[in-house]
Amino acid sequence: MRNIKVILQYEGTRYQGWQRQDSTGNTIQGKLETLLTKMCGKKVEVNGSGRTDSGVHAFGQVANFHIGTDKTPREIMDYMNAYLPEDIAVIHAEEVPERFHSRLNAKGKTYLYRVLNSDVPHIFDRRYVYVLPDALDTDAMRRGAEVLCGTHDYRAFTSNKRSKKSTVRTVDSIDVERCGDEVRFTFKGDGFLYHMVRIMVGTLLEAGMHKRDVEQIKGLFDAGTREDTGFLAPAVGLTLVEVRYQ
């Protein structure tokens, strides 16, 4: 059995997220496992670096799987691209040590969130941006972004209430850039909780609309609950850009 690591791109629009579901359900993991199982004649399980939600895109999702095959990584990649639908692609494949695990070994991730800050439609990016025409104060969002960085308990920034796992994470940087009528948020961190990026975006957008200020955001870590943080920004604007392993 060989361990193959792949880098994947997908447009999340048509899918119910990364994670395989039991019976029906159109998922990225499900598509990949069906394909590789067919290729090998044996059941193949695919590990992703993490789940992406329904509608979320990936520019550089990482996954790995153990398979018994004589094919080279490049041949596996070409086989997959020949059979995958046009909104999923393998852009890199390599053989890795047996113990490599795309989720457990991940050291950091980068997410991009794109907001079209205009009431004029943008045809070509319509599947990748969240449209919010309200006036947005970029400086206010930058001040908020600074406060959201660091090592904190981000429990108020997740929709997952049941988990008993640690909700402490380190966010290395949040860049807020305005490019014409688009606002781009780039998040780098060691890992993100369920819905965490989208709730941080919602919180920063509310700061941009002057509905909350830096002091209020500072208080969210200690005393805050999900009710105190911002709205859940829609999946359409979110892209997993990169997963880092060192």
Added chain:
Amino acid sequence: MRNIKVILQYEGTRYQGWQRQDSTGNTIQGKLETLLTKMCGKKVEVNGSGRTDSGVHAFGQVANFHIGTDKTPREIMDYMNAYLPEDIAVIHAEEVPERFHSRLNAKGKTYLYRVLNSDVPHIFDRRYVYVLPDALDTDAMRRGAEVLCGTHDYRAFTSNKRSKKSTVRTVDSIDVERCGDEVRFTFKGDGFLYHMVRIMVGTLLEAGMHKRDVEQIKGLFDAGTREDTGFLAPAVGLTLVEVRYQ
């Protein structure tokens, strides 16, 4: 009656080009005329700066129409965007002098042609690039592009054999840029014949694959016919970027 000029964006994928067809036919001009006729309660005719072929995109197509309405240009634009499908948008509207005609007054146009020069798919741009994995010599294409510029009789570079109109055009510049695994051709000129940009792209790509050289391209203007010029590059890679009026 007021004369309204609009700038349009559209993704050509789903459409049979710009030009209205008699009965059936899903066209951009047809969509716009149906919508404006409904808005005014009277038949409205829309003039485009030129036709785009089936599958060709527009970043800045220009059109104008005469209508009797009390709405401001911005209100007309918002009305249109509310009813247009998600792959067509009006991004600008203004009232212009009665004699303005988007085609007759056009002084120049810019087209972009994008080639994905890779055998690895690119999910996010798949609707806007022509995929050609063959090795492409950028310098050879640049030398060919230089030869194709100037004022010439471009009759060998059009699919239209019947027209008795002049086939002399001026191409101001053809930029050939490589950005990673993408090759971008940008054409600026006073006007382009039917299929002219796509045939020039096909000719330059053949130069890039060393199937023709600069000397051969030089000879195409005087002695050449359509049989001597390059293949018709697919519509998917072509975008009308801009129409200039001064």
